[in-house]
Amino acid sequence: MTVTLEQRADAFRRLDEAKLTFARRDWFPGTSGNLSIKLSDDPLQFAVTASGKDKTKLSPEDYLVVDGESRPVEPTTLKPSAETLIHAVVYKRIPQAGACFHVHTVWNNLVSELYFGQRAFSIQGQELIKGLGIWEENARITIPIVENFAHIPTLAAAIEKVITPDVPGVLIRNHGIYAWGANDFEAKRHLESFEFLFEYHVRWLQLRQTAVSLTHPQ
Numbered sequence: 001m002t003v004t005l006e007q008r009a010d011a012f013r014r015l016d017e018a019k020l021t022f023a024r025r026d027w028f029p030g031t032s033g034n035l036s037i038k039l040s041d042d043p044l045q046f047a048v049t050a051s052g053k054d055k056t057k058l059s060p061e062d063y064l065v066v067d068g069e070s071r072p073v074e075p076t077t078l079k080p081s082a083e084t085l086i087h088a089v090v091y092k093r094i095p096q097a098g099a100c101f102h103v104h105t106v107w108n109n110l111v112s113e114l115y116f117g118q119r120a121f122s123i124q125g126q127e128l129i130k131g132l133g134i135w136e137e138n139a140r141i142t143i144p145i146v147e148n149f150a151h152i153p154t155l156a157a158a159i160e161k162v163i164t165p166d167v168p169g170v171l172i173r174n175h176g177i178y179a180w181g182a183n184d185f186e187a188k189r190h191l192e193s194f195e196f197l198f199e200y201h202v203r204w205l206q207l208r209q210t211a212v213s214l215t216h217p218q
């Protein structure tokens with residue numbers, strides 16, 4: 001399937017929107033984070049952020065289109081995100097995914113550190129679990145956590161092993177989250193829901209600790 005110039009421009013415009021929204025929340029500290037939107041399945045092609053850019057700003061050199069091997073499909077001087085392979089793995093493993101967003105936040109880092117021994121973080125009975133598309137009574141969501149391998153093919157392979165179509169995200173220990181959805185709207189909803197659940201959980205742990213210290217002073 002040929003990707004038209006209109007589809008490419010539309011994906012870049014949507015990436016601009018997502019990027020500015022997340023930047024306003026300080027979700028791209030130190031140029032971290034990367035975003036992609038799928039353009040075609042066969043062959044796999046997606047628009048992805050260029051590497052090392054200040055993601056709080058817009059410029060004409062923010063995105064490029066790559067294939068399933070993370071190679072640019074058009075002449076460009078831009079370098080795709082260093083983590084493009086992870087986006088490719090998400091699109092290959094989860095064919096329903098149409099957009100994939102990666103951010104580093106204090107909350108997702110804390111949760112990834114706290115529960116790394118269990119290889120997953122689980123939370124139940126929170127309304128925002130519905131934001132992840134799970135509507136059962138007293139639902140539970142369990143997001144896998146992988147080690148932060150510096151070698152990206154090793155990291156991508158670790159991610160490929162644990163992701164499933166049922167849970168639209170994965171945590172990388174002391175690094176960040178990848179969250180995806182059928183399109184940019186859904187990927188954003190999933191990312192925001194995960195981030196709410198992480199922040200809620202860590203704040204709840206802190207409050208509980210304070211309450212315990214107040215009721216049992218040493």
Ligand SMILES: CSC[C@@H](O)[C@@H](O)C(=O)COP(=O)(O)O
Binds near residue numbers: 050052
């Ligand atoms: C300086 S942030 C760390 C980066 O190595 C990486 O984790 C990241 O999220 C951004 O890399 P990028 O190549 O700009 O997409």
Ligand SMILES: [Zn+2]
Binds near residue numbers: 032104175
């Ligand atoms: Zn990262």
